[in-house]
Amino acid sequence: MRLGCIADDLTGATDLALMLAREGLRTIQTIGVPDRSLELSAADAVVVALKSRTIQVQEAVDQTLAAAEALRNAGAQHFFFKYCSTFDSTDEGNIGPAAEALLAFTNSGFTVACPAFPANGRTVYKGHLFVNGMPLHESSMKDHPLTPMRDSNLVRVLQRQTRLSVGLVPFEDVEAGPEAIRAAFMREQSMGHQVVVVDALTDSHLRAIGLASADLALITGGSGVAMGLPEAYLAGANLFAPGVNTFEAPAGREIILAGSCSSATKQQVEVALANGIPAFRIDPLALASGALNARTVLDWIGTQQAHGPMLIYSTAAPDEVREVQHRLGRAKAGEMVEEALAEIARSLPPRGFTRLIVAGGETSGAVVNALGAKALAIGPEIDPGVPWTRTLSGPDLALALKSGNFGAPNFFLNAYRMLR
Numbered sequence: 001m002r003l004g005c006i007a008d009d010l011t012g013a014t015d016l017a018l019m020l021a022r023e024g025l026r027t028i029q030t031i032g033v034p035d036r037s038l039e040l041s042a043a044d045a046v047v048v049a050l051k052s053r054t055i056q057v058q059e060a061v062d063q064t065l066a067a068a069e070a071l072r073n074a075g076a077q078h079f080f081f082k083y084c085s086t087f088d089s090t091d092e093g094n095i096g097p098a099a100e101a102l103l104a105f106t107n108s109g110f111t112v113a114c115p116a117f118p119a120n121g122r123t124v125y126k127g128h129l130f131v132n133g134m135p136l137h138e139s140s141m142k143d144h145p146l147t148p149m150r151d152s153n154l155v156r157v158l159q160r161q162t163r164l165s166v167g168l169v170p171f172e173d174v175e176a177g178p179e180a181i182r183a184a185f186m187r188e189q190s191m192g193h194q195v196v197v198v199d200a201l202t203d204s205h206l207r208a209i210g211l212a213s214a215d216l217a218l219i220t221g222g223s224g225v226a227m228g229l230p231e232a233y234l235a236g237a238n239l240f241a242p243g244v245n246t247f248e249a250p251a252g253r254e255i256i257l258a259g260s261c262s263s264a265t266k267q268q269v270e271v272a273l274a275n276g277i278p279a280f281r282i283d284p285l286a287l288a289s290g291a292l293n294a295r296t297v298l299d300w301i302g303t304q305q306a307h308g309p310m311l312i313y314s315t316a317a318p319d320e321v322r323e324v325q326h327r328l329g330r331a332k333a334g335e336m337v338e339e340a341l342a343e344i345a346r347s348l349p350p351r352g353f354t355r356l357i358v359a360g361g362e363t364s365g366a367v368v369n370a371l372g373a374k375a376l377a378i379g380p381e382i383d384p385g386v387p388w389t390r391t392l393s394g395p396d397l398a399l400a401l402k403s404g405n406f407g408a409p410n411f412f413l414n415a416y417r418m419l420r
């Protein structure tokens with residue numbers, strides 16, 4: 001195994017697995033730390049999906065190291081720590097502490113930090129992260145309920161989270177190509193820096209950074225910085241022929257479960273509703289009062305025609321979410337919706353549903369656990385950062401796990417058009 005990867009959430013793991021598979025590595029994604037019964041020997045890369053982005057720091061470090069240990073035991077030669085392209089974290093962590101622990105684990109003294117993902121509008125310039133051209137601290141991430149990002153300067157953000165000394169490899173070095181980037185790594189190391197934020201504005205920057213970083217024991221970042229690694233490891237072999245846009249899925253019914261309230265998901269739900277997709281809205285207050293439960297939703301599903309997708313969603317506007325959180329508490333509201341969607345998901349395969357789209361990282365975690373899937377094979381890209389996948393254990397399912405803010409407005413319909 002060339003590359004052992006640890007992702008701090010499930011849709012982030014799928015995002016990275018897609019990038020590696022698309023660029024030529026045979027990639028498997030596991031849900032949680034893989035046990036020895038999972039067959040990983042045929043993979044060039046394994047991506048372990050954790051749910052460690054916002055848990056207690058020590059717990060996140062422990063889970064990250066347990067994943068790294070399992071990957072090393074399975075033969076991993078290099079390690080990749082995947083976090084969000086919007087650097088979702090707080091002054092406590094968990095990016096800094098997990099990176100620090102992995103650096104010690106790999107017995108190396110230097111790594112990179114690069115969340116840039118230009119295809120999804122995330123760029124880094126002079127160490128500042130931009131989201132669709134807007135500084136991170138002015139983007140919608142400033143109001144994120146768990147990890148509000150109020151500083152765009154990633155050198156400062158990361159330095160607050162770690163004892164490692166944080167440096168910067170700026171645009172000028174990156175623009176000059178892999179040799180200049182390697183020279184910049186040496187320069188930064190000689191200045192005592194152990195981790196460097198690396199600028200990137202374009203895919204060619206990311207490919208150059210990948211080539212320059214391929215010898216490092218540990219690389220950290222978004223999926224973008226993995227773009228150049230397969231070329232460096234495999235001299236350019238490609239698993240998917242360019243333009244592959246169909247996917248062999250098990251025969252069966254189609255359903256979308258949306259628990260994300262991010263703006264991209266909100267728009268996708270609106271487009272689905274405008275297209276007349278049969279839909280059931282989950283109201284968290286009705287769940288709390290007992291007026292609604294998973295059984296009600298399953299009964300409704302039972303009344304729908306067997307053709308075409310249907311949509312179950314709790315997606316709501318920010319003011320509605322605030323009101324629900326105010327009445328129920330933020331954590332309680334989230335858990336209740338996740339539990340309801342998980343319970344619904346558990347009953348779907350026995351009812352013939354085999355083609356599922358799930359929107360939202362936390363939601364995907366709850367749903368995939370309920371489905372009992374332990375590993376996923378990666379298929380073609382639907383939109384940047386979101387592939388179709390197929391379960392390698394548990395019920396045979398095609399799954400598209402979508403990060404809240406990823407995907408075009410007609411994502412749901414486009415995704416189903418790709419299935420054979």
Ligand SMILES: Nc1ncnc2c1ncn2[C@@H]1O[C@H](COP(=O)(O)OP(=O)(O)OP(=O)(O)O)[C@@H](O)[C@H]1O
Nearest residue numbers: 259260262314316334337338360361362363403404
């Ligand atoms: N109407 C609602 N009111 C309050 N909370 C909700 C509502 N609908 C969903 N939630 C909760 O909001 C959270 C959404 O998180 P999730 O990670 O699934 O989506 P996201 O943050 O958009 O996606 P990502 O992490 O991929 O960016 C979940 O815990 C979900 O249960």
Ligand SMILES: O=C(O)[C@@H](O)C(=O)CO
Nearest residue numbers: 011012015084085361403
């Ligand atoms: O990097 C991203 O933005 C995504 O893969 C993700 O981690 C969203 O939760």
